[in-house]
Amino acid sequence: xxxxxxxxxxxxxxxxxxxxxxxxxxxxxxxxxxxxxxxxxxxxxxxxxxxxxxxxxxxxxxxxxxxxxxxxxxxxxxxxxxxxxxxxxxxxxxxxxxxxxxxxxxxxxxxxxxxxxxxxxxxxxxxxxxxxxxxxxxxxxxxxxxxxxxxxxxxxxxxxxxxxxxxxxxxxxxxxxxxxxxxxxxxxxxxxxxxxxxxxxxxxxxxxxxxxxxxxxxxxxxxxxxxxxxxxxxxxxxxxxxxxxxxxxxxxxxxxxxxxxxxxxxxxxxxxxxxxxxxxxxxxxxxxxxxxxxxxxxxxxxxxxxxxxxxxxxxxxxxxxxxxxxxxxxxxxxxxxxxxxxxxxxxxxxxxxxxxxxxxxxxxxxxxxxxxxxxxxxxxxxxxxxxxxxxxxxxxxxxxxxxxxxxxxxxxxxxxxxxxxxxxxxxxxxxxxxxxxxxxxxxxxxxxxxxxxxxxxxxxxxxxxxxxxxxxxxxxxxxxxxxxxxxxxxxxxxxxxxxxxxxxxxxx
Numbered sequence: 001x002x003x004x005x006x007x008x009x010x011x012x013x014x015x016x017x018x019x020x021x022x023x024x025x026x027x028x029x030x031x032x033x034x035x036x037x038x039x040x041x042x043x044x045x046x047x048x049x050x051x052x053x054x055x056x057x058x059x060x061x062x063x064x065x066x067x068x069x070x071x072x073x074x075x076x077x078x079x080x081x082x083x084x085x086x087x088x089x090x091x092x093x094x095x096x097x098x099x100x101x102x103x104x105x106x107x108x109x110x111x112x113x114x115x116x117x118x119x120x121x122x123x124x125x126x127x128x129x130x131x132x133x134x135x136x137x138x139x140x141x142x143x144x145x146x147x148x149x150x151x152x153x154x155x156x157x158x159x160x161x162x163x164x165x166x167x168x169x170x171x172x173x174x175x176x177x178x179x180x181x182x183x184x185x186x187x188x189x190x191x192x193x194x195x196x197x198x199x200x201x202x203x204x205x206x207x208x209x210x211x212x213x214x215x216x217x218x219x220x221x222x223x224x225x226x227x228x229x230x231x232x233x234x235x236x237x238x239x240x241x242x243x244x245x246x247x248x249x250x251x252x253x254x255x256x257x258x259x260x261x262x263x264x265x266x267x268x269x270x271x272x273x274x275x276x277x278x279x280x281x282x283x284x285x286x287x288x289x290x291x292x293x294x295x296x297x298x299x300x301x302x303x304x305x306x307x308x309x310x311x312x313x314x315x316x317x318x319x320x321x322x323x324x325x326x327x328x329x330x331x332x333x334x335x336x337x338x339x340x341x342x343x344x345x346x347x348x349x350x351x352x353x354x355x356x357x358x359x360x361x362x363x364x365x366x367x368x369x370x371x372x373x374x375x376x377x378x379x380x381x382x383x384x385x386x387x388x389x390x391x392x393x394x395x396x397x398x399x400x401x402x403x404x405x406x407x408x409x410x411x412x413x414x415x416x417x418x419x420x421x422x423x424x425x426x427x428x429x430x431x432x433x434x435x436x437x438x439x440x441x442x443x444x445x446x447x448x449x450x451x452x453x454x455x456x457x458x459x460x461x462x463x464x465x466x467x468x469x470x471x472x473x474x475x476x477x478x479x480x481x482x483x484x485x486x487x488x489x490x491x492x493x494x495x496x497x498x499x500x501x502x503x504x505x506x507x508x
Contacts, residue, residue: 001021001025001079001080001081002077002078002079002080002200003017003021003058003060003072003077003078003080003502004058004059004060004075004076004077004078005059005060005062005067005072005074005075005077006055006059006060006061006062006074007061007064007067007072007073007074007359008062008063008064009064010059010063010064010171011063011064011065012063012064012065012289013046013063013065013066013116014046014047014048014049014050014063014065014066015033015035015046015047015048015049015060015061015062015063015066015080016049016050016053016054016055016060016061016063017033017048017049017050017055017080018052018055018056018057018058018059019050019051019053019221020099021057021058021060022048025081025082026082026274027048027082028048028050028051029048029049030047030048030119030121031047031048031082031083031085032045032046032047032048032083032084032085033045033046033048033080033081033082034080034081034082034083034502035060035062035066035070035078035079035080035276036070036079036080036081037070037071037072037076037137038076038077038079039076040070040071041092041266042069042070042071043070044069044070045064045083045117045435046063046066047119050098060078060080064414065116065443069365069366074486076440078262080438082389086108086112086117086118087108088105088108088109088111088112088117088118089118089122089333090127091105091106091108091109092118092122092126092129095126095129095130095133096128096129096218099133099134099479100136100138100139101139101142102142103142103145106139106142106143106146107142107146107149109126109146110143110147110150110243111127111146111150112144112168112334113243113246113247114150114151114242114243114246116246120250121173122280123246123247123250124250127247127250127251127256127258127261128256130258130260130261131256131258131261133248134258134259134260134484135258135260135261136466137302137305137306137309137322138184139260140260140263140264140302141309141310143260143261143262143264143268143308143420144263144267144268144271144306144310145268145310146243146270147205147241147243147244147265147272148241148271148272150241150242150243151239151240151242151243151272152217152218152219152238152239152240152272153218153240153273153274154191154218154240154272154273154274155222155224155274156189156194156226156274158189158220159255159276160188160189160277160366161189161190161191161273161274161275161276161277162183162188162189162190162275162277162279162362162365162366163191163192163270163273163275163277163278163279164176164179164180164183164190164192164278164279164280164281164283164358164362165266165270165278165279165280165281165297166270166280166283166367167262167266167280167281167282167283167288167289167290168200168283168288168289169285169287169288169289169290169431169433170200170283170285170288170321170323170324171200171324171325171327171329171431171434171435171438171451172201172324172325172326172327172328172329172334173281173283173324173325174202174204174207174325174326174328174334174335174337174338174351175281175325175351175355176192176194176207176232176393177204177207177208177232177334177335177338177339177342178206178338178341178342178351178352178355178359178382178387179245179355179358179359179362180192180230180232180391180394181230181342181388181390181391182355182356182359182378182381182382182387182390183230183359183362183363184228184230184394185229185381185386185387185390186363186366186368186377186381186391187229187287187368188229188362188363188368189225189226189229189230190225190229190230190231190362190447191221191225191230191231191233191273191274191275192204192230192231192232192233193221193233193234193235193240193269193273193291194208194214194232194233194234194235195235195236195248196204196234196236196444197242197443197444198248198252199252199435200435201254201329201330201434201435201438201439201443201444201450201451202329202330202331202334202438202443202444202450203262203444204232205232205233205234205235205236206331206444206447207331207334207335207338208232208233208398209234209331210331210332210402210409210447211335211395211400212394212395212396212398212399212400213233213398213399213400214233214235214398215233215234215237216231216233216238216398217237217238217239218238218239218240219236221233221280223275224394224397227397228390228393228394228397229230229390229393230390230394231394231397231398232394232398233398233410236271240269240272240273241265241268241269241272244265244268244269245263246375247261247265248265250506254293254460257289259299259302263302263306266280266303267303267307267310267312270312271310271312275312276311276312276313277312277313277362277365277366278307278312278313278314278315279314279315279317279358279361279362279365280300280303280314280315280316280317281316281317281354281358282296282299282316282317282318282319283319283321284295284296284298284318284319284320284321285320285322285323285431286322287321287322287430287432288321288322288431289430290318290321293318294302295461296316296318297318299316300316300318300331303316303408304316305389313365315361315365317357317358317361319354319357321431322428322429322431322457323350323429323431323433323456323457324429324434325348325350325354325454325502326350326351327348327452327453327454328450328451328452328453329434329435329438329439329442329443329450329451329452329453330411330441330447330448330449330450330451330471331443331444331447331448331449332409332410332411332412332446332447332450332452333411333450333451333452333471334449334450334501335409336406336409336410336411337351337387337406338351339404339405339406340406341355341382342387342388342391343380343388343405343406344385345385345406346430346455348402351458351502352382355382356375356378356379356382357375357377359374359381360373360374360375360376360377360378360399361374362374363377363378366378366467377436378406380389381407410448411448411450411452411471412441412442412448412449412450412471412472412473412478413448413473414471414472414473414474414475414477414478415470415471415472415478416469416470416478416481416482417468417471418468418469418470418485418489418491419463419464419465419466420455420461420462420463420464420465420466420467420468420493421460421463421466422461422463422494423462423463423494424460424461424492424493424494425456425458425459425460425461425491425494426455426456426458426459426461426467426491426492426493427457427493427494428456428457428491428492429457429490429491429492430488430490430491430492431490432490433488433489433490436469436484436488436490437451437481437484437485437488437490438450438451438470438481438482440477440478440481440484441470441471441472441477441478441481442472442473442474442477446472446474446477447473448471448473448477449471449473449477450470450471451468451470451471452468452469452471453467453468453469454466454467454468454469454490455467455468455491461493467491467493470482470485477479502506
């Protein structure tokens, strides 16, 4: 059927067809059609949306991503025909039935994910299938390699190439801003690709974007790393393991983070940047993704085994995850805190010690430090100012201002101080509650939004002393966060959950 093209500026893969034309073609909403441009010979498959009002019969609306494949101009004629379903759907159904997938079947699915030949609902079926019917290590390796092979890769002429990753789940985990410049200042290369926040208050890419652009191609990342030794960029802009980013988007509403998918996600991006030495941070605690030491050891073994299969040396560090790292949660607050550490501030000790521990492991793995001496070497690099100078080089090469200091990074102008209603000690934090308040205040989109903790675990508190301050760039967001804070109150003093006695809480 020949239909007249109408270009629709909608960023997705698909076409819009009038109900009458859809009936004549024999397709329904969600089916696929093949689109042929007879002038240039290009063709592509696309998902069908239908309408009875937006278009008149005889016209077809091409969404932007679809037209990039076939190159029509407004008003030209397109040949539209029914299209078959991809074979990868059969493999997804196979996994739904609890069967193992082969290497070729996994590659077929990942290839169609990247090319958007399967719909979001079909992708969600695959994610759900692997969540319910867990993948074995062979399947995880197949998925990892397929993710790498369907995207761009970095290739360095010299080794070692170092990378680090945190499994996540801990608010305020800004350690990459300290670890990366320490490692790069030692003479090693660390092309750090990072994520944006999905459920957290700020991802590493959100933090770095306060200081410099983070959207770069894989080629640019490689060139910058060659010049200054390190980068901190957003992985989603590099086309490195692009299937992973599409999977993460679909996982988000359900807060799914299946073990096999997570292993493949992390290791695919490390493998794709050419890393052969990888340090994995596994925070352990009741409010983290890994709740027990036993679970942490099992996850570490899985990372190490997958690394061996990929010819990568992996070491894991189980770290304390029951409290936030440092005192800050939210982009500007976290960046200012990390800069203060690089500038020589001896606090917060939790941020410094965790950063030095992970950097020290990398230095020992690479031979830059003797066994057991990594933390000492990392501390010397930090305290000498070499890490700060290297971070300024990284900021500069990514297009930021290398003269920036911690004093230049300010929190939101609206704030609310939460005070303790009783005398006692801070005995616990609700990490999820803190993240919720920071997000309600506007983080990470509003960079000045977040939470500044005034008292850490074990701190003696008097009634009326500040526990934490909520910052926001918009007054209405602050009010919303304060209201939610009345319900959550994510701090325990002397074992008393403050949310259970709201009449005694002083919100002043």
